[in-house]
Amino acid sequence: xxxxxxxxxxxxFPLPEQTPPVIALAGNPNTGKSTIFNLxxxxxxxxxxxxxxxxxxxxxxxxxxxxxxxxxxxxxxYSLLANSPDEESARDFLCFARPQATVVVADATCLERNLxxxxxxxxxxxxxIVCVNLLDEAKRKHISLDLKALEVELGVPVVATTASRxxxxxxxxxxxxxxxxxxxNVTPRRIIYDEEVEMALQQIQFQMAETLENCQIDRRxxxxxxxxxxxxxIRKAADHKNLEDKVWAQSLLK
Amino acid sequence: MGAKPAEMTDxxxxxxxxxxxSQTLSDRIVQTIYHEAGLIAGKVVSRNAPxxxxxxxxxxxxxxxxxxxxxxxxxxxxxxxxxISGANYPSEVLAVWLFSLEExxxxxxxxxxxxxxxxxxxxxxxxxxxAWVVSVMxxxxxxxxxxxxxxxxxxxxPRVAYNMDDLFCRAGSCGKQALTMCMxxxxxxxxxxxxxxxxxxxERLIAILTNNFVPCNGRFPLLIxxxxxxLGGMVWNHGxxxxxxxxxxxxxxxxxxxxxxxxxxxxxxxxGVPSFFTLELPPFRKPAFGQIIVRSIMDRTLFVLxxxxxxxxxxxxxxxxxxxxxxxxxxxxxxxxxxxxxxxRLLGMDGIILLAFILALPANELxxxxxxxxxxxxxxxxxxxxxxxxxxxxxxxxGWTYMTGxxxxxxxxxxxxxxxxxxxxxxxxGSFKWTLAAFMIPLLTSCLVCFMVSRIGLLF
Amino acid sequence: MTDLPVNVRGRIxxxxxQGPIRRRLMDLGFVPGTEVEIIRRRPGxxxxxxxxRGTMIVLRKEQSEHIFIELIGADTDG
Numbered sequence: 001x002x003x004x005x006x007x008x009x010x011x012x013f014p015l016p017e018q019t020p021p022v023i024a025l026a027g028n029p030n031t032g033k034s035t036i037f038n039l040x041x042x043x044x045x046x047x048x049x050x051x052x053x054x055x056x057x058x059x060x061x062x063x064x065x066x067x068x069x070x071x072x073x074x075x076x077x078y079s080l081l082a083n084s085p086d087e088e089s090a091r092d093f094l095c096f097a098r099p100q101a102t103v104v105v106a107d108a109t110c111l112e113r114n115l116x117x118x119x120x121x122x123x124x125x126x127x128x129i130v131c132v133n134l135l136d137e138a139k140r141k142h143i144s145l146d147l148k149a150l151e152v153e154l155g156v157p158v159v160a161t162t163a164s165r166x167x168x169x170x171x172x173x174x175x176x177x178x179x180x181x182x183x184x185n186v187t188p189r190r191i192i193y194d195e196e197v198e199m200a201l202q203q204i205q206f207q208m209a210e211t212l213e214n215c216q217i218d219r220r221x222x223x224x225x226x227x228x229x230x231x232x233x234i235r236k237a238a239d240h241k242n243l244e245d246k247v248w249a250q251s252l253l254k
Numbered sequence: 255m256g257a258k259p260a261e262m263t264d265x266x267x268x269x270x271x272x273x274x275x276s277q278t279l280s281d282r283i284v285q286t287i288y289h290e291a292g293l294i295a296g297k298v299v300s301r302n303a304p305x306x307x308x309x310x311x312x313x314x315x316x317x318x319x320x321x322x323x324x325x326x327x328x329x330x331x332x333x334x335x336x337x338i339s340g341a342n343y344p345s346e347v348l349a350v351w352l353f354s355l356e357e358x359x360x361x362x363x364x365x366x367x368x369x370x371x372x373x374x375x376x377x378x379x380x381x382x383x384x385a386w387v388v389s390v391m392x393x394x395x396x397x398x399x400x401x402x403x404x405x406x407x408x409x410x411x412p413r414v415a416y417n418m419d420d421l422f423c424r425a426g427s428c429g430k431q432a433l434t435m436c437m438x439x440x441x442x443x444x445x446x447x448x449x450x451x452x453x454x455x456x457e458r459l460i461a462i463l464t465n466n467f468v469p470c471n472g473r474f475p476l477l478i479x480x481x482x483x484x485l486g487g488m489v490w491n492h493g494x495x496x497x498x499x500x501x502x503x504x505x506x507x508x509x510x511x512x513x514x515x516x517x518x519x520x521x522x523x524x525x526g527v528p529s530f531f532t533l534e535l536p537p538f539r540k541p542a543f544g545q546i547i548v549r550s551i552m553d554r555t556l557f558v559l560x561x562x563x564x565x566x567x568x569x570x571x572x573x574x575x576x577x578x579x580x581x582x583x584x585x586x587x588x589x590x591x592x593x594x595x596x597x598x599r600l601l602g603m604d605g606i607i608l609l610a611f612i613l614a615l616p617a618n619e620l621x622x623x624x625x626x627x628x629x630x631x632x633x634x635x636x637x638x639x640x641x642x643x644x645x646x647x648x649x650x651x652x653g654w655t656y657m658t659g660x661x662x663x664x665x666x667x668x669x670x671x672x673x674x675x676x677x678x679x680x681x682x683x684g685s686f687k688w689t690l691a692a693f694m695i696p697l698l699t700s701c702l703v704c705f706m707v708s709r710i711g712l713l714f
Numbered sequence: 715m716t717d718l719p720v721n722v723r724g725r726i727x728x729x730x731x732q733g734p735i736r737r738r739l740m741d742l743g744f745v746p747g748t749e750v751e752i753i754r755r756r757p758g759x760x761x762x763x764x765x766x767r768g769t770m771i772v773l774r775k776e777q778s779e780h781i782f783i784e785l786i787g788a789d790t791d792g
Binding site for chain 2: 734735738740742743745746747748753754756760763768770771772773774777
């Protein structure tokens with residue numbers, strides 16, 4: 001499953017009786033993710049300028065142009081290397097539940113740090129939308145962002161928002177709609193590691209080819225995690241390759 | 255920079271894993287990602303002016319060794335003062351309104367030919383305690399929580415955690431416990447839920463078990479009333495400030511006890527070393543005032559109402575029953591009070607007070623009306639319109655002394671958590687054992703403290 | 715890194731923490747090659763506030779002792 005492929009072919013529009021597209025909301029802690037979640041779903045999750053508030057997976061849904069979307073708010077994490085239950089559940093969701101689109105919310109005032117997570121998510125899924133939030137704060141601090149350049153660098157759509165004022169939310173919904181329907185062209189940025197790492201990656205992928213034939217997780221990502229010393233993902237992948245994705249996703253969403 | 259190849263490990267799935275010198279490799283993976291992030295940021299982000307001097311200077315004050323603590327206490331006092339004074343009027347209004355509704359319901363029942371006991375049970379028991387709880391609890395909560403949330407949104411709270419980390423570390427815990435304590439001022443149940451921000455399970459448990467030692471909004475009225483009565487008429491004119499000061503004093507005592515008990519717990523039941531503590535100090539943000547206030551008020555209103563209906567109302571019914579079923583001349587309540595009298599005396603109080611506390615397990619706000627009911631030997635919750643009358647009742651008619659007042663305050667501060675909090679603790683910990691501990695530890699602490707204080711009082 | 719004086723910049727050259735602690739530190743951004751600065755510290759047990767990549771992070775002494783830095787512009791190890 002080469003990730004270098006572009007998502008060019010439009011998917012069929014979801015028929016009414018099919019399950020609604022699942023959208024994941026990820027991002028660093030304290031980026032206004034929950035605010036965006038509330039804005040989209042109308043739910044009343046508590047938010048605050050205090051990293052670490054969202055601890056559980058919560059889900060809700062919203063309608064846009066007569067289409068229902070199911071939104072899952074992942075716990076805020078600095079990275080997806082599975083150092084804590086939060087990170088693990090976020091990563092597992094992205095890998096196994098395979099949302100139709102993943103919105104990564106970033107804080108405009110410290111983009112560099114947020115990019116860490118963005119790049120990691122990009123290695124799992126290329127159906128990603130970057131939502132740069134807290135633009136009003138950035139303005140206050142005299143930070144300006146060239147979002148077009150960001151789009152070019154990352155190869156995925158970038159939407160600017162100021163969630164506390166509700167700005168940009170419609171653009172976000174529009175971007176989600178396009179992504180979920182498969183109409184967005186993405187050319188995700190591919191991180192090339194140094195020579196040794198790349199060689200090791202090749203080796204692992206070669207060795208794994210048979211065992212994980214039907215696995216839907218990006219093999220390069222799996223290989224990366226193994227290099228990291230993290231074996232839980234492989235185990236889970238092996239367990240789940242025979243399960244219907246939907247069933248698993250449903251159980252997560254409860 | 256050579257990677258040692260292939261320590262082949264078998265994860266039990268017949269997969270051969272190339273686990274190279276994974277530390278170096280994984281380091282490099284992480285570094286590469288950071289490096290890329292830096293590259294991208296370099297092309298995309300630009301700063302137009304030297305940033306955030308304001309923020310830095312504000313931080314210097316808020317977390318400085320000299321100003322940090324005073325600012326915290328000042329802010330706390332301010333919030334408490336606003337809560338107390340702001341809640342006075344609405345509480346009265348609510349009380350008047352709800353109690354006049356009581357008349358209406360009562361009349362309706364009588365008109366429908368309901369028997370006396372049903373009237374008593376439903377109106378005097380269930381409805382009255384519901385009305386009491388709502389009128390006492392709702393206004394302060396609707397003020398405290400929005401204020402607190404504003405502070406939270408500002409980003410001030412992590413600074414508090416940083417300031418207090420030292421103290422809590424020595425007590426075996428961490429600075430985030432200071433924050434869960436603060437939440438506990440509003441409502442202990444909310445404080446317990448807030449303990450989720452503490453990552454280490456051991457420290458989270460300590461925070462949950464000690465959350466009870468800070469007074470929640472429901473206990474303020476008792477503390478204030480006691481303080482005003484004890485301190486006498488001389489501070490009448492500055493009622494609200496005295497009230498706030500009294501609560502602050504209680505809070506400080508509570509904090510001291512929290513630290514002491516945390517220390518004790520981390521040496522005994524919950525042994526362990528302070529965990530890996532990291533904290534991010536977020537940049538200061540302008541809070542979205544409007545949104546916060548509206549959402550917070552709605553949340554809290556819902557909470558208070560549902561709690562009143564589900565916990566306080568049934569309790570009120572039961573209490574009425576206990577107060578009105580008599581064997582001979584004395585009601586069950588009366589017998590219980592007599593039974594508890596010796597214990598009460600030991601703790602510097604008396605049987606009626608103790609009974610009031612026990613019966614107020616569902617809701618701390620019921621302590622005062624229960625006490626009054628006990629003393630006046632009426633069959634239902636009573637209210638006394640002004641403090642002078644209350645003072646007469648307690649001091650002149652039932653022999654209260656300074657000591658009694660102090661012991662009551664201490665007991666109220668330290669005794670077991672209310673039913674809602676206990677339920678929340680059970681839900682959060684999933685363990686009956688720890689919920690029991692959450693009940694016993696404060697109980698034992700409060701008995702110990704009251705006992706010692708009352709003995710000391712006897713010496714004078 | 716514990717001995718880094720206030721308001722002097724340093725660059726992380728080595729970390730001797732292992733396992734989860736190392737991971738956690740790296741997640742937060744303490745990666746070899748990063749520039750770090752102390753903003754303030756408390757005496758004694760001293761949790762200190764570090765600035766790196768535009769974010770302020772608080773670390774306790776026990777954790778910062780795992781991080782070794784070189785002062786920028788100097789040849790000495792911290």
